[in-house]
Amino acid sequence: MTPLSRDALARMVALHLPEQGFVNLGIGAPTHVADYLPAGSGVILHSENGILNVGPKPAAGEEDWDLINAGKMPISLRSGGSYFDSSLSFAMMRGGHLDVAVLGAFQVSKNGDLANWTTGDNGSPPGIGGAIDLAVGAKSIWVMMDHVTKDGRSRIVERCGYPLTARGVVTRIFTNLCIIDVTEDGLAVRALLDGLAIEALRDRTEAPLRVMGDPLTIRQDGSVA
Amino acid sequence: MTPLSRDALARMVALHLPEQGFVNLGIGAPTHVADYLPAGSGVILHSENGILNVGPKPAAGEEDWDLINAGKMPISLRSGGSYFDSSLSFAMMRGGHLDVAVLGAFQVSKNGDLANWTTGDNGSPPGIGGAIDLAVGAKSIWVMMDHVTKDGRSRIVERCGYPLTARGVVTRIFTNLCIIDVTEDGLAVRALLDGLAIEALRDRTEAPLRVMGDPLTIRQDGSVA
Amino acid sequence: MRNVVVEDAAAAVEGIKDGDTVMMGGFGGAGLPLGVVKAVLDRGVRDLTLISNNAGSTEDDLSLWFEARIVRKIVCSYPRSAKHFAEQYRAGTVELELVPQGTLVERIRAGGAGLGGFLSPVGVGTVFADGKEKIVVDGREFILELPLHADFAFVKGHLADTLGNVTYNKTARNHCAVMATAGRTVAVEVDRVVNVGDLDPEAIVTPCIFVDRVFARSSR
């Protein structure tokens, strides 16, 4: 059993985004989800620095540094896109107008608490950016992350040890091992990596996991059946 | 001694507006101040329904009912003008960005309280519009009104009898008899209609009036010397 | 690709029901979606809460709603010169919440922007402060004003593309652009529907994320 690659994880998330949905992909790993959107998905990407209908990164030499995403990387604008100021951009987020925000995380708790902005005081200046606004406002908050830390500890926890970004907001978790829905009755496994037994997943997960019916199977390419 | 005509009062106010100032002329009598702005005054007129650099009313037959002022009358846009939504328009007002708002009034008190939106419950539905936002936000609030009511009672009072629009906001009062500054030390007569004695003005004014030096003289055409 | 264009005003008001809260754009006639006025009448709904700057003035605008007695309450800044509204107001058959114009639009913005309210200096020391929480910041008194939301926001735009991006015409922008952020369902009546790509991305006032339905004003 090999955990999903980063690319396959991004692809898995991309395949789940609602058609024609308005989606913000957080900085870092979530940004790569854009590379795997199915043709014709109609998904419209938002970036919190003031742009709707973000297109792919321009060819080398074609970069316009007045046209960047929230990760400060050059992008393009699709036909039908628009520019606006930050106050309207965050009104979109805080006001619940985005269908999905896909965020990275350090930890998610069993009730959907999110910790994704700092691992605590390490002498470096902290930075919060727009992560917290996204986490509060979007209709669905999806997290994508490795299931466990480099030293094997579960990132899906009883209670977050790191400073919180927001309480009880995460609705779905995509990891390199599974897909979990955060429900009122706790965490429910929706899909499981091919070849991984539910008990093996539970061994790697601090928070209790429920299974409803037969979980779907996640293939190595990130597709789910 | 003949009180100033409405036209002369409008002209007197127009002549006092700061050059290149940003000014909102309230609905009713203040709107006519626009007709008397000196050529080259550079005054830029704002209307709270979302327009800056209001121009004169269009010729008959040229009206565009998508281009109106706060009195819902057709206007034009001067070169260098702009359109914006109501939230930005009222941000201009509430945020102190207008130099002067010229408002009509029923009463002004000696400390600058303004009553200009209703004379009380007479069975008709009340209406407030943007009067109160203007009265709170502009850097200077000027009132223009007849000095006394039709039945001879002073509109400049110890304490407003009508429901207040805002407390302590009026900075200057233009009437058909005089110009009065509202100061921390009370009402100070700045200019007086030609031929009107200060004691005669006091007879027509409920609130106490101070005189600083020699008041200027208001001529019948609204000019002041 | 997303396409929010619907056939006509009747389709734009689909789903509206008795008791709904409805925002109607416009300052006077500018920005008022007239096709919607009539389509809502045709639906036969009642007991609406109407959020609008005015209460109509001619026979051919929101006056029709008061004449037909389909409004239970209006949240409004300037309902003067509205004959049918005035009659019902005097008869006590319609409720009025009078709100200063800037406060009205800011409350709508707060609704659309996910804020819980804001502190306003407007109305302090007047009847407009009655019954509202007072909060002092740095020695200055403010009124806590609460957000407004609506089941439907109907506004009048100038051009819209099929994705739902909208521009407005001159002072008809007024409350429309803000209301378009604050309805659960937002429908825009426009002069003309254009193709995706026809609108300048710098000049779009209401990005398509806010817009659920668009229809072209009937030329009849």
Place this chain on the structure above:
Amino acid sequence: MRNVVVEDAAAAVEGIKDGDTVMMGGFGGAGLPLGVVKAVLDRGVRDLTLISNNAGSTEDDLSLWFEARIVRKIVCSYPRSAKHFAEQYRAGTVELELVPQGTLVERIRAGGAGLGGFLSPVGVGTVFADGKEKIVVDGREFILELPLHADFAFVKGHLADTLGNVTYNKTARNHCAVMATAGRTVAVEVDRVVNVGDLDPEAIVTPCIFVDRVFARSSR
């Protein structure tokens, strides 16, 4: 006629003094008025309070202000990857007020719009709520966030006419349009100054009422 065009960045920062609060537009390099960065340095002022999304990242941006140690405090959402700031932060010689990005821009908007503050759901139940007043509306908890004002707001526009109307370029609009409403003195660095009448009245983002000074970015 009003004409707010000044010669250069030095003229645009005229009057800035020790201890002033300064807003600087920009998200990363987009929207940062680079001529102003250098002109403020040239003035030799100190002890500034800087309101900005970032704290610089390269040698050629706000990093210069931290290198020159002219900032006493920064109000900011994302001061990561800012080498000179980080050094002073670790040394305790600069104060940081960390604000979520949407709250930052909304606080600036509140300042420009004359509001006393707003109720935000962002940060509830986190360290960002510490020390702030909590207000419950309809059973939901919000944080009272206070407005930000500045002695100077400096932003980067695309085009400005001589009256002071401004447009922006693409995502460089970011915080600039909002900051341009909130400074006691607002100066805009633009790519090009144009004649009155050259800008589309529907596409002007910052109307001239907010703008005190405009200068064209040096082509050097």
